[in-house]
Amino acid sequence: MTWLGIDLGDARVGLSLSDPELTFAHPIGNIQAYGDSFRALDDVIYVIEDEQVDHIVIGLPLLMNGDEGKSAKKARRWATNLIKRMERLAEEGEFRLETTPSVELMDERLTTVSAHHQLYEANIGGRSHRSMVDQQSAVVILQSALDRKER
Template sequence: MPGSGHHPYRPCHHGLSKFRSAAGEGSRDFSRRIPAIDTMRILAIDLGDKRTGLAVADQETGTVMPVAVLEIPRGPLLVDAIIELIQEHEPARLLMGLPLNMDDSEGDRAGICRTFGDSLEAASGLEVSYQDERLSSDEANRRMAGSGRTHGGKKKLRDALAACVILEDYLAR
């Protein structure tokens, strides 16, 4: 919201409440290491220009589910919001979608993801791995086809479903 210092994100489905984060609010120190978790949960991140989708997987059960779509620009506020989700879901590690070119080379967008991943790794103390995300949004769109959702509803869910696809591809390899 302009001028308020708060930047809301909208969850990927109705059951979650809205979340607000503000830079500099309180004296939270995210630079300390988050303790290792016994579960084998992975939090996947599909970093976008306008929206960032997140999904979580439990390797023990093989379940993958969308967590949220953050409508926060890349930078410290987005890192802050992801740290909050890390604390809530307690993953053992993070997985970032890596937008490779069709010839397997890394372009500018891959560099942006790696830089953001470095920031997130430093802030959370968790290892960040990377997974080819080519065509993950196309697969998310395919899964939503015929869902009965409005265009706006699909748009809000697409990024979290793309994060699910990234996680599924990672777990299948």
Template sequence: MSANLVPLESLLDLPNHARLLGLDLGTKTIGLALSDVERQIATPLETIQRVKFGLDAAALLKIAEKHAVAGLVIGLPLNMDGTEGPRAQSTRAFIRNLSPLTSLPIVFWDERLSTLAVTRTLLDADASRAKRAAVVDKMAAAYILQGALDRLARLAPEEE
């Protein structure tokens, strides 16, 4: 396990006003979402078209630097029974290769059903197939990041 792969709770120790970047890692794209500085709201940011690892990682880290990101939350696509299949193994391999390139803490977040939930939302909004294809990855990243932000809020000690 890499040194910067950390449990979610460790993100509570990040400096105030530090943003998190959510990732939905697909085979063709990487959907990105950004938290606000209070780490309460996740907003879809953009989608990176995957080329090869080196270029993908460079684009990702450039975006993280541009937005002063203090940590990464990456969706881990588990099977419905909680086991890890080929997609989860591919995600772990991507992070294994990314870890030496950054000192940012990285957290895995269970992303089961995130793309399905986002697609249903877009269908309910009557979005066209082309529109859905253009936004589903970054919206799935926001869904993943929002889940982690909500959990962090529940873990945070109450302020007096």
């Protein structure tokens, strides 16, 4: 089994993968979104197929009070579009996986703060953070889901 973590952003979409035992998440990179995360959908699907992903965890950027703002609604639309596109590809025989992976949205409040702290603790300088923070946020999102599954 392999899980994929996704941190949506307008500049970059950060990605992380689990190990096959579903214990640890690790970063696998970013996909350039060029101002709109929806542009990254096809590239994310390629990763899903290449890595044989069974389950997808997408960060849901809730407001600090727990309400859903514009960003959370966009994340829900993005997840819905991802599911529809995978299902359409499967119907057309173009999806390279036996089954369409399940998708969940996970509260990602403070993941960017946590990701920055982890990068600082790893002695990665502030200038390098911008290119790494999205994939590290994806790690935090996925690791939270993996830890919750263990409990």
